[in-house]
Amino acid sequence: MGESMITGGAGAGVLLQLMRDGRPRTRAELTQLTGLARSTVGARVDLLLHKGLLAPAGEAVSTGGRPPATFAFNPSAGVVLAADIGATHATVAVTDLAAKVLAQREETMSITLGPRAVLDRMLQIGAELLAETGNSSVVGTGIGLPGPVEHSTGKPNNPPIMPGWDGYDVPGHVAAVLGGPVLVDNDVNLMALGEHAVVYPDVDHLLFVKIATGIGSGIITGGSLHRGAQGVAGDLGHVQAMGSPTAACRCGNVGCLEAVAAGPAIAAGVSAAGGSVAELINLVRAGDVEAANEVRAAGRRIGEVLAACVSLLNPSVVVLGGQLVIAAESLLAGVREVVYARSLPLATGSLQIVSARTGSQAGVLGAATMVLQHVLSPSEIDARLAV
Amino acid sequence: MGESMITGGAGAGVLLQLMRDGRPRTRAELTQLTGLARSTVGARVDLLLHKGLLAPAGEAVSTGGRPPATFAFNPSAGVVLAADIGATHATVAVTDLAAKVLAQREETMSITLGPRAVLDRMLQIGAELLAETGNSSVVGTGIGLPGPVEHSTGKPNNPPIMPGWDGYDVPGHVAAVLGGPVLVDNDVNLMALGEHAVVYPDVDHLLFVKIATGIGSGIITGGSLHRGAQGVAGDLGHVQAMGSPTAACRCGNVGCLEAVAAGPAIAAGVSAAGGSVAELINLVRAGDVEAANEVRAAGRRIGEVLAACVSLLNPSVVVLGGQLVIAAESLLAGVREVVYARSLPLATGSLQIVSARTGSQAGVLGAATMVLQHVLSPSEIDARLAV
Incomplete structure (x- = not known):
């Protein structure tokens, strides 16, 4: 609880927070929305105009008399x-x-x-x-x-x-x-934050999974990033994959999800890729069947772990991002196949599993x-x- | 953002919130702590005294002149x-x-x-x-x-x-x-809330796992209960256990954690228990070796799933509750063994895995x-x- 909440706040910050949606408003509208005194709103609007954080946005429709001036958030400040x-x-x-x-x-x-x-x-x-x-x-x-x-x-x-x-x-x-x-x-936390802010601003619970050279995730709970006690929440790459695989992982353990389903592991299983993730992606794009099958199998393995995450967190959206997802529909299909089969109906009834829309800008x-x-x-x- | 935050609040609620720690305070102390005007604090204290939510708590030490009166939260109201x-x-x-x-x-x-x-x-x-x-x-x-x-x-x-x-x-x-x-x-959500409020009020990230006839968990993130999009977060009982077990679960799926590691599944594996969880608990308490071994093996299976939960959530405390935990140290030992082996060092460096202290009152x-x-x-x- 910040000091400004206890004392009621000076008001300028609360007022600007309201205006960040970009809609132009009059002083009277702001007085009504904030519950602040009319004189306080007037003074705070003047201050924010002076600092450039608000800018004049023309006149509202008059209800008789001189039409009132409107103001809007100025993202160029x-x-x-x-x-x-x-x-x-x-x-x-x-x-x-x-x-x-x-x-x-x-x-x-x-x-x-x-x-x-x-x-x-x-x-x-x-x-x-x-x-x-x-x-x-x-x-x-x-x-x-x-x-x-x-x-x-x-x-x-x-x-x-x-x-x-x-x-x-x-x-x-x-x-x-x-x-x-x-x-x-x-x-990965920032990719989760970016995708959430731009594409899913009204979603409370979202899991963003990055699949590339490694595998990791960022968790949005209650609309905010969940970082965990040491800030390492979301580290799915070293969760044990199902079926007791024995592949050695760079972390020193065996059978980690990353060691069996991240880019390098998939590329190693496709002879024509020669161990290269870039070449693997080219093969998938060119419609190579062996590559598509291996990618889909990796999607299933990732899906097995994500099914547990869905049961634990009950998100409404799971977003898959990273270079492999951008290239491979098969990966998304493999993940969907297993998550819908393995999670409880209540947790998946309205669950979306989708690829990232912000792409490499996330x-x-x-x-x-x-x-x-x-x-x-x-x-x-x-x-x-x-x- | 509540209306009271925007308008600064009437003050009585914020004042009472401060007083819930039980410490007696003077009007002057409350004025300083809240940033409210002295006259507002006086009026709100009088109102809360009148409603019985605050009660007189004697006099503070005088700094010269008449010693000021103190007030404390009255939990008997x-x-x-x-x-x-x-x-x-x-x-x-x-x-x-x-x-x-x-x-x-x-x-x-x-x-x-x-x-x-x-x-x-x-x-x-x-x-x-x-x-x-x-x-x-x-x-x-x-x-x-x-x-x-x-x-x-x-x-x-x-x-x-x-x-x-x-x-x-x-x-x-x-x-x-x-x-x-x-x-x-x-x-299980309420058990998590109870254990957190009474034993770990200052811990931000806690996972409470109940192991009894079924298996479930309650998640505290950022100090609050995480319920998820449909309110079914924490449902670990139907996560797939590691090693691809084929035991049928009452949910209709196969290989769920509950079907291989909850009370009935353990009891079914101990001949002397005759399938009864109560009898299983008696055997464990009496030091029966077969029962202890089966319970520990179940602890390891639960630990395999909890290792994934720890990697995902990065809690600082994992609490095990439910009738089996109360009875069986072996279960806790099995869980600890696997979680510490399977999670990343950063996530387990300061992780506590403990049994519930609020017991059946959680x-x-x-x-x-x-x-x-x-x-x-x-x-x-x-x-x-x-x-």
């Missing part, structure tokens, strides 16, 4: 720098305050270069994108990384495929150049959403405006 | 009727407004008698317990049922072992006698907690006091 840094590539974007992408670049980049090189390159791309958009008023930076992150400090926490990153002060490095706030999270959209949820929250706005 | 109705027994209790049990009775009762007979018997026991405690000011009733419940309406939703209960208006039946509010939930404590969270919430208090 600042920009967010958003980065989705994967194992072998990075996507960097600049968005407005409504998380709309204004400029974006994707390039090959290995996470193994270490934090300084990777973050400096990200900052360089960011500077170029900011110059392109002509808006350098950065309100915050959001970064997704391909490993566990302690969200409260923004530091990677024993990430398995990120040599040199463990405990590195990512926010400190970036804030030294761009200022704060700098928020960091696991890339991560940067989530990074921007994370920053905006923070900097535009009522308590942050009140604190910034010091009212 | 009303009572809650709480019932935990299982498949074959019911526990009914009357608690005070701090969820302390004042009177309790447990008796054999079959859920198959149907809603009218079961609820009427519950109301009769309740009336006797209320007479015992001499406090008939019931602020609300909480009921746990052994099946899926649509929490918003309090109606059972296709419960498999509760003939006649599907869609029955449980709140309506009870409110006709006792008045409202009447809140209903699944019994359900009624959870039912009372559910009611108190509702009736003593700031918005409900403000609405009731109509300030």
